[in-house]
Amino acid sequence: MKFPKIKEFHITPIAVVDPPLLNAAGLHAPYALRTVVELVTEDNISGVSEIPGNIDIDKALERSKPLIIGQDPFQINKIRDILLAEFGTEKPADRGFTPWDQRTVVHVFSSIEVACLDIIGKIINRPIVDLLGGKRRDAVPFSAYLFYKYEGAGGELEFGTDPNATGWDAARQASALNPAEIVAQAKAMCKEFGFQSIKLKGGVFEPRQEVDAILALHEAFGPNVPLRIDPNALWTVETSIKYGKEMEGIIEYLEDPCRGQENMAAVRKALKTPLATNMCTTSFGDIPSSVQLGSEDIILSDHHFWGGLQESMKLTSICETFGRDLSMHSNSHLGISLAAMVHLGAAIPNFKYALDTHYPWQSDEIILGGRMKFEDGAVPVPSGPGLGVELDRAALAKLHENYKKCGLTKRNDEIEMQKVQPDWKFMATRW
Numbered sequence: 001m002k003f004p005k006i007k008e009f010h011i012t013p014i015a016v017v018d019p020p021l022l023n024a025a026g027l028h029a030p031y032a033l034r035t036v037v038e039l040v041t042e043d044n045i046s047g048v049s050e051i052p053g054n055i056d057i058d059k060a061l062e063r064s065k066p067l068i069i070g071q072d073p074f075q076i077n078k079i080r081d082i083l084l085a086e087f088g089t090e091k092p093a094d095r096g097f098t099p100w101d102q103r104t105v106v107h108v109f110s111s112i113e114v115a116c117l118d119i120i121g122k123i124i125n126r127p128i129v130d131l132l133g134g135k136r137r138d139a140v141p142f143s144a145y146l147f148y149k150y151e152g153a154g155g156e157l158e159f160g161t162d163p164n165a166t167g168w169d170a171a172r173q174a175s176a177l178n179p180a181e182i183v184a185q186a187k188a189m190c191k192e193f194g195f196q197s198i199k200l201k202g203g204v205f206e207p208r209q210e211v212d213a214i215l216a217l218h219e220a221f222g223p224n225v226p227l228r229i230d231p232n233a234l235w236t237v238e239t240s241i242k243y244g245k246e247m248e249g250i251i252e253y254l255e256d257p258c259r260g261q262e263n264m265a266a267v268r269k270a271l272k273t274p275l276a277t278n279m280c281t282t283s284f285g286d287i288p289s290s291v292q293l294g295s296e297d298i299i300l301s302d303h304h305f306w307g308g309l310q311e312s313m314k315l316t317s318i319c320e321t322f323g324r325d326l327s328m329h330s331n332s333h334l335g336i337s338l339a340a341m342v343h344l345g346a347a348i349p350n351f352k353y354a355l356d357t358h359y360p361w362q363s364d365e366i367i368l369g370g371r372m373k374f375e376d377g378a379v380p381v382p383s384g385p386g387l388g389v390e391l392d393r394a395a396l397a398k399l400h401e402n403y404k405k406c407g408l409t410k411r412n413d414e415i416e417m418q419k420v421q422p423d424w425k426f427m428a429t430r431w
């Protein structure tokens with residue numbers, strides 16, 4: 001029997017409007033970069049994926065093109081071995097100090113694997129979740145993801161706003177620089193999307209102000225709305241323990257208060273609150289020391305960083321074995337990534353914590369039918385074959401034009417911040 005091979009491999013970098021959000025590494029640029037990968041088989045079945053945009057990743061994708069064209073999309077193990085032979089395994093430390101992961105090859109794996117799974121799903125007429133062992137839930141809950149931010153809509157408007165915007169569209173453009181504005185942002189976001197838990201991206205202001213914002217959220221939403229805060233490793237061990245104790249009983253978990261597995265383990269011993277990470281245990285190579293040290297309770301996986309959806313399922317088994325919970329990290333993204341996250345979220349066992357998503361911060365979309373819908377804070381698992389979403393080629397072309405016009409080629413929040421505060425410098429530990 002002859003199986004159709006991959007005959008085309010398309011790499012399209014895009015730039016997506018992103019508001020001026022603040023984080024430990026600085027400020028988001030007016031556009032967030034993504035790369036859309038499309039594989040097409042000899043019988044014209046197309047599979048897509050979306051990953052963080054970065055010119056180095058795009059170059060690695062270009063390098064993998066001749067290796068992937070001619071392969072059978074069902075043979076994902078073989079494809080992985082070919083890519084490993086070409087690129088080698090990256091070291092855990094290659095992720096770098098920024099909140100986001102700076103590795104390249106994991107992104108290449110992830111983009112090709114998700115596109116292959118999309119193709120396989122379309123060939124056998126089943127959703128991707130069925131290729132991950134099947135659905136454990138019909139809809140996947142997400143958490144509100146709050147950001148300190150400057151006023152502004154991002155994109156061409158940058159720090160300007162659209163005077164005709166209403167509801168969440170207006171709130172997305174408003175400034176959030178103190179506890180009262182954070183509470184207002186949370187109310188608008190939860191009203192629009194129905195989220196039932198809330199995360200605050202910290203590491204922006206000194207800890208006292210950020211913990212006050214958590215206390216204000218607790219006051220405004222009451223004890224039944226779980227809260228989290230993520231200073232992206234900018235706190236010392238002492239600061240993490242001091243404020244961790246103050247938030248005990250108020251937050252459901254504390255995310256990456258400090259840097260490195262040893263420091264996280266020291267904080268974990270001192271607190272009753274669970275610790276979560278997408279910074280200290282971020283690859284399979286980090287698992288042995290995570291287990292030995294006891295650095296976290298919850299691993300915030302991200303299929304873009306863990307090498308794809310099947311690799312993420314492998315991580316769920318490791319988590320089960322070693323008593324870790326698993327939830328999900330995110331970055332600015334569109335519907336192809338969201339669909340992949342939902343298929344994975346529907347398959348994972350012991351779903352205890354609503355997943356992160358930046359989706360409310362984006363207004364662009366590249367899938368037909370427009371923005372994906374949330375029901376009571378959850379996204380129903382797409383039922384169509386593969387990812388269950390189709391590429392909107394006109395929208396893709398428009399966002400590719402944005403990419404060419406905006407001049408950005410990789411994320412650098414420090415440079416963006418220095419445009420506003422010239423003396424500002426990224427620090428691995430600040431408070």
Ligand SMILES: O=C([O-])C(=O)C[C@H](O)[C@@H](O)C(=O)[O-]
Nearest residue numbers: 023099100278329330331332
């Ligand atoms: O949980 C996290 O660390 C993130 O979501 C990382 C992101 O890069 C976030 O800091 C952002 O979008 O600014």
Ligand SMILES: [Mg+2]
Nearest residue numbers: 230255256278
């Ligand atoms: Mg985090």
